[in-house]
Amino acid sequence: MSDGKSPAPVRPQDIADLAREIEGPVLVPGADGYADECAAYNLNSRLHPAVVVGASTEKDVSAAVRFAARHGLPIAVRSGAHQVVQPAHGALLVTTQRMRDITVDPQARTVRAQAGLRWSDVLPHTTQHGLAPVVGSAPDVSVVGYTLGGGQSPLLGRTRGYASDQVRRIDIVTADGELVVATSENEPDLFWAVLGGKGNFGIVTEIEFDVFPLTRFYGGGIYFAGEHLAEVLDAWRTWLPTIPDDMTSSIGVQRLPDLPALPGPLRGAFVVHLRIGYLGSAAEGEELIAPLRAAAPALLDLVGEKPFSAVGEIHLDPVDPMPYFDRTVCLREFTRETADALVRLTGADSGCTLANVEIRALGGALDDAPAVPNSVPTRGVPFVVFAFAVGGADRAESLRADLAEVMDGLAPWSVQRRMVNFLSPDEATTEQEMRSAYGDERYTRLTRVKQRHDPSNVFRLNHNVRPSGR
DSSP states (O other), X not given: OOOSSOOOOOOHHHHHHHHHHOSSOEEOTTSTTHHHHHOOSBTTSOOOOSEEEEOOSHHHHHHHHHHHHHHTOOEEEESSOSOOOSOOTTOEEEEOTTOOOEEEETXXXXXXXXXXXXXXXXXXXXXXXXXXXXXXXXTTSBHHHHHHTOOXXXXXXXXXXXXXXXXXXXXXEXXXXXXXXXXXXXXXXXXXXXXXXXXXSOEEEEEEEEOEEOOEEEEEEEEEEGGGHHHHHHHHHHHGGGSOTTEEEEEEEEEOOOOTTSOGGGTTOEEEEEEEEEOSOHHHHHHHHHHHHTTSOEXXXXXXXXXXXXXXXXXXXXXXXBXXXXXXXXXXXXXXXHHHHHHHHHSTTSOOOOSEEEEEEOOGGGGSOOSSOOOOOOTTOOEEEEEEEEOOGGGHHHHHHHHHHHHHHTGGGEESOOOGGGOOTTSSOSHHHHHHHHOHHHHHHHHHHHHHHOTTOOSOSSSXXXXXXX
């Protein structure tokens, strides 16, 4: 879909004029540093913009947006670059990794973080004050990108809700190049839309959010041989209704690579990775997870008392960039029949090639309406399934087919709403798919906010909410 006016030719003189306005680098294809500036975590999601602006300040962001408007260019944004939807051909790309200021107010229990920060940058600043953010499973992802997509924590989500629920203030450059300070009081519609609507409404340069007193947790992962998938799923399924809100869990069905970095029992192995995050004492945690430990012999048990800074050890998500394809689906229930289907689709005799198929149990405060409303669409959804297949573009057709086999096999238990941060480039690409992901009422309101703040759909290189009437 094409929105707005046709792009005007961008001449070398135009680039030179822009570079004089920008503190950071301004790059075009072939320039030194261009490839690094465009690099994404998913090596299959390569970016090829016409111009890159490496923003160092909010003024840089505003100047880049005004330049794009003058030349009719769509705008893409890269922070952590874990979620890339389109390759940005002919677009202007704004990168934010140079914007790294952070302020922690230990008395107010708030953090102000610029758009270039990742959670791994924030945690040292918060943990020194005994405070914890609603961080996700992978501390290496962008703070802003994660939060704008909702942000589901494997430790604090079931007691505090989504990361979006903790935000107090958003500094955002909208499509006219103006910096808007959005709160629930002065810009309630924009504030509502951005928190859950991801990057559809402008470029967020800074957010302020609440953090909570917490220094430790009980958790980590237990690895079982894949042949015990049925027993582990059955134990987990019957255990979930018995746990308190301060216990969070997920399961990954993993076919791991044969890498020296992995512990010996896991190299090249087919495993079931049970994840635990518990806020109570270690003694209480030991008692709570005893039925899971009894489900099957463990290959490796890494659950124990940990400092909050080790939150990434719950999932042990891969850190290094890789080529992959992914899919996601939300489930309304996880019954014995669902578990049997998952064994049939991903178990030892399934022929499944996917590197990881994980099911996360949600619930608790993730179902609750936040004190200040936002557009996160998955409240009341009890489970989310995310899967990825590792391989390059030359294997795209077969890997997408393998993903479809698993996701389509779970269709009898699926719901239409989706977790925005898990949407892949292959999902929610049409208006109807986006409407389904958010639900009719929420999507309609998002389109009205889009019409007000980005009527030409400049910010469209994403899972796009289109302006109303377009």
